[in-house]
Each structure stands twice: as structure tokens, then as C-alpha cells.
Amino acid sequence: MSTLWLLLGVACQYLPPHVFWPAGFVAMSLPGALVLNGFLLVLWLWQRPLWALWPALLIFLFWGQHTRYFTLNTPDAQPEPQDQRISVLSYNVRVFNAYAHLHAKDPGLPERELEWVANHPADILCLQEFYHHPTKAKYNSRKRIGKAQGREVFVDKFLVNKSGAEFGLAIFSRYPIVNKGHVTFDIPTKNQVIFVDVKLPSKDTLRVYNMHLESMAIEQKDVEEAVQSEEGLKTKGRNIARRLKGGFIARSHQLARLLEHMEASSHPVLLCGDLNDLPSSYTYQQLRRRFRNGFEEGGNGFGFTYNGKLPIRIDNQFFSGRLQLLRFDVLEQIRFTDHFPLEATYVLTNP
Incomplete structure (x- = not known):
């Protein structure tokens, strides 16, 4: 049974949820199959050593599935010259906690977050759930993170509210921005993907994408209520499943447009942001087939x-x-927010 679960989970990573939506749920359950297989290995090593060969073989064959969730790496042993390094920060800033309910317990939170982001030394910043208010100095984040820090900026907003506040995605760069735009989705949504082409000191051009794909739209309290009682499982559980299904389908459509756009690029590509999907998902698998992943390559x-x-x-x-x-x-x-920032350093090699 555990072997069948594992094989089905891996197979469903290759099925687009907009074609067969149950595949999204099976793929999401794959970590459970990996843990079960590891448990059986330990159990059978203790009780029936010969039987342990099978789960050991599965771990060997599907080792790449395990390293999506846990990995150990060491820093590059041959550091490049400082002027050739490209430092990157990607971060879901949650509108800089500007709304009262987000900083009710800590009124100084928005200022500390904005100050931290503005003063971060990264050459390129990719910010999701970006917030900017042009008439409020405190939240004039374009200026505070951009011009005041010697960075160029590209902001693509999906909403401007009645007070003039802007919401969207932002890319800040210490390198000159020579081109910019966004990936258009077939179905209008507040979720977006934007890109910039930046001119590096080496005269090479790097394309940087900032993404915020369709949200899971699941509140942590709903999950807690769903597992606390049978009634909660019926009411909250059904709603969670419906939202997950909608997210799987939307992200698979969005991914198709994103991949089409990225593969048409004549420049090296860096994709940052909030995928809103797990490492066992179809979305992650399709990106991983074409590109390398920062956590898997250098995380711990x-x-x-x-x-x-x-x-x-x-x-x-x-x-x-x-x-x-x-x-x-x-x-x-x-x-500061419900996401942790990701910090990385790259170097662009010769063709």
C-alpha cells in the first residue's frame, strides 16, 4: 500500500490539475508516503532486515523527492570576486503590516519591517504583497526602498484603493532596468507575475521574474477547527477542499503562461516569489524540470x-x-510577516 501511494503521488506531479484535479490532492499527500516509507525502513531493519531492502530501494530511487523537503549543503568553496556576485532578497511583505489588525499587538511593526527591507544590502529585491502610499511618508515605500537607497524600481499594481494606496508586486534593483513587463493570465486575478531585465556590470543581461501565484486561500484557524471535531471536519474540511481544488486548477493555468514566457527569454532567468504550492505539486515539478531550485541546491x-x-x-x-x-x-x-524572507547570492557564468 505504501509503495502504491508513493508511486501514485509521484505520477500525479506530472498531471495538470486543470485536466484532472484529483491529482493535486494525491500529489499533496506525497510527503506522507515518504514518511511512511522511511518508518517502514526503520521498523523492518529492526524486525525483518531482508524486507527493509524494498523501502531502502524506494528511498534511493526517489531520493530527489526527499531533498525537496530536507537537504544539507555547504557554501561554495570557490567564492567569486565581490563585484561579480548578484545578491537577491525575495519576501512576501504582507502589505508592510499597514492595517491595524496586522500590528494591533505591536504598533511599531510596520516601521521596523519597512526599515529592514529598505536597508537590506541585496542588489535585487523581489517583494510580494507590496504596499505603497504616495501621500504618506511612512508608507512611501517606492521612495524609501528605491530612490533613497539607490535602487531603480518596477511596480505593477493590481489595486488602488479609495485613499490612493497601491497593492501589487515590486522589483527593486541596483542594476539598471532596461526592460520590464508582466505575464498576462487568461483569467483576471489579483495574483501576478512581473519581470525586469537588468544590465549587470559584466554587460550581461539578467531577466528577473517576481511571482505571486494563486493563493491557497486557507486560514490556519480553519485547519485547526477541521481537525478538532467531526462536525468541524464536515464543514471546514469541505470548504478547505473546495479552495484547494480551485487553487490547484488556477495555478496550473498560470504556470502554463509563465513557462511559455520564461522559455521565450533570450537571457538567463531568475524566478523568485510566492509559489503558493508545495514541493510535491505539479507546479513545483514543472518548474524543477526546467530550472534549478535555490533551496535544493544551497539550503539546509x-x-x-x-x-x-x-x-x-x-x-x-x-x-x-x-x-x-x-x-x-x-x-x-x-x-515580521507570515512568510520568512529568502536570501541568496549568485554569479553569472560565461555562456
Whole structure:
């Protein structure tokens, strides 16, 4: 049974949820199959050593599935010259906690977060759930993170409210931005993907994408209520499943447009942001088939990026072949929002 579960979970990573939506749920359950297989290995080593050969073989064959969730890496032993390094920060800033309910217990939270982001030394910043208010100095984040710090900026807003506040995605760069735009989805949504082409000191051009794909739209309290009682499972559980299904389908459509756009690029590609999907998902698998993943290549431990009770990794950096990863970190000590920032350093190699 555990073998069948494992094989089905891996197979469902290749099935687009917009074609067969149950595949999204089976793929999501894959970590359970991996844990069960590891448990059987330990159990059978103790009780029936010969039987343990089978789960050991499965672990060997599907080792790449395990390293999506836990990995150990060491920093690059041959550091490149400082002026050739490209430092990157990607972060879901949760509108800088501007709304009262987000900073009710800590009124100074928005200012500390904005100050931390503005003063971060990264050459490129990819920010999701970006917030800017042009008439309020405190939340004039374009200026505070951009011009005041010597960075160029591209912001694509999906909403401007009645007070003039802007919401969307932002990319800040210390390198000149020579081109910019966004990936158009077939179905209008507040979720977006934007890109910029930046001119590096080496005269090469790097394309940087910032993504925020369709949200899971699940509240942590709904999950807690669903597992606390049979009634909660019926009411909240059904609603959670419906939202998950909608997210699987939407992200698979969005991914198709994103991949089409990325593969048409004539420049090396760096993709940052909030994937809103797990490492066992169809979305992650399709990106991983074409690009390398920052956590898998340079991370350590579990690399959870959600700052909450759910131990999940939904924020990522993917990069194409000419980029070499020197360092990758999930900044778990930075707890301003419900996401942890991702910090990485790359160098662009010769063609």
C-alpha cells in the first residue's frame, strides 16, 4: 500500500490539475508516503532486515523527492570576486503590516519591517504583497526602498484603493532596468507575475521574474477547527477542499503562461516569489524540470518558509543554467510577516 501511494503521488506531479484535479490532492499527500516509507525502513531493519531492502530501494530511487523537503549543503568553496556576485532578497511583505489588525499587538511593526527591507544590502529585491502610499511618508515605500537607497524600481499594481494606496508586486534593483513587463493570465486575478531585465556590470543581461501565484486561500484557524471535531471536519474540511481544488486548477493555468514566457527569454532567468504550492505539486515539478531550485541546491534543514503552525515551504527561487548559486538562506529569524524572507547570492557564468 505504501509503495502504491508513493508511486501514485509521484505520477500525479506530472498531471495538470486543470485536466484532472484529483491529482493535486494525491500529489499533496506525497510527503506522507515518504514518511511512511522511511518508518517502514526503520521498523523492518529492526524486525525483518531482508524486507527493509524494498523501502531502502524506494528511498534511493526517489531520493530527489526527499531533498525537496530536507537537504544539507555547504557554501561554495570557490567564492567569486565581490563585484561579480548578484545578491537577491525575495519576501512576501504582507502589505508592510499597514492595517491595524496586522500590528494591533505591536504598533511599531510596520516601521521596523519597512526599515529592514529598505536597508537590506541585496542588489535585487523581489517583494510580494507590496504596499505603497504616495501621500504618506511612512508608507512611501517606492521612495524609501528605491530612490533613497539607490535602487531603480518596477511596480505593477493590481489595486488602488479609495485613499490612493497601491497593492501589487515590486522589483527593486541596483542594476539598471532596461526592460520590464508582466505575464498576462487568461483569467483576471489579483495574483501576478512581473519581470525586469537588468544590465549587470559584466554587460550581461539578467531577466528577473517576481511571482505571486494563486493563493491557497486557507486560514490556519480553519485547519485547526477541521481537525478538532467531526462536525468541524464536515464543514471546514469541505470548504478547505473546495479552495484547494480551485487553487490547484488556477495555478496550473498560470504556470502554463509563465513557462511559455520564461522559455521565450533570450537571457538567463531568475524566478523568485510566492509559489503558493508545495514541493510535491505539479507546479513545483514543472518548474524543477526546467530550472534549478535555490533551496535544493544551497539550503539546509527543512527550509520552511511559512511563519505559522503549518510546516510548509511555498516561497522559492528558481534559476537557469548560467547562474551559479553561491549561498541560499531562509531567514527564519525575521518574523515580521507570515512568510520568512529568502536570501541568496549568485554569479553569472560565461555562456
